[in-house]
Amino acid sequence: MDKWLWAVRLFKTRPLATEACRAGAVSVGELTAKPARAVRPGEVVSVRQGVWVRTLRVVAAPPSRVGAARVPEFYVELTPPEEFAKACEWRVQQALAGTPGEGRPTKRDRRLRDRLFG
Numbered sequence: 001m002d003k004w005l006w007a008v009r010l011f012k013t014r015p016l017a018t019e020a021c022r023a024g025a026v027s028v029g030e031l032t033a034k035p036a037r038a039v040r041p042g043e044v045v046s047v048r049q050g051v052w053v054r055t056l057r058v059v060a061a062p063p064s065r066v067g068a069a070r071v072p073e074f075y076v077e078l079t080p081p082e083e084f085a086k087a088c089e090w091r092v093q094q095a096l097a098g099t100p101g102e103g104r105p106t107k108r109d110r111r112l113r114d115r116l117f118g
Helices: 002-007 014-023 068-073 081-097 107-116
Strands: 026-028 044-049 052-058 075-077
Touching: 002 014, 014 026, 052 081, 081 107
Parallel strands: none
Antiparallel strands: 026 044, 044 052, 052 075
């Protein structure tokens, strides 16, 4: 499981994928998946990444990590649009929040926010 998650670029490193499995953030069907679990075509995998949950149907298992252009060959995205909206909203909130006690935004911060909101 952890190797598949890493190979299809859901996690940047394999140890991050392993940790997500151990933390219970990855499930196959209704069951929590262990890192060493084998992935079979047709299974539905749910991965919690921060505040949102991605739902994927496994098409195949790549022999090793694949390039971003080849990723769609190995899974079908089943995530509802509401989850993508939730992730976008969370990013905007993080950009606006800043760090407590940080003080007044710099000119660079202001320009980045202006670019983000048009």
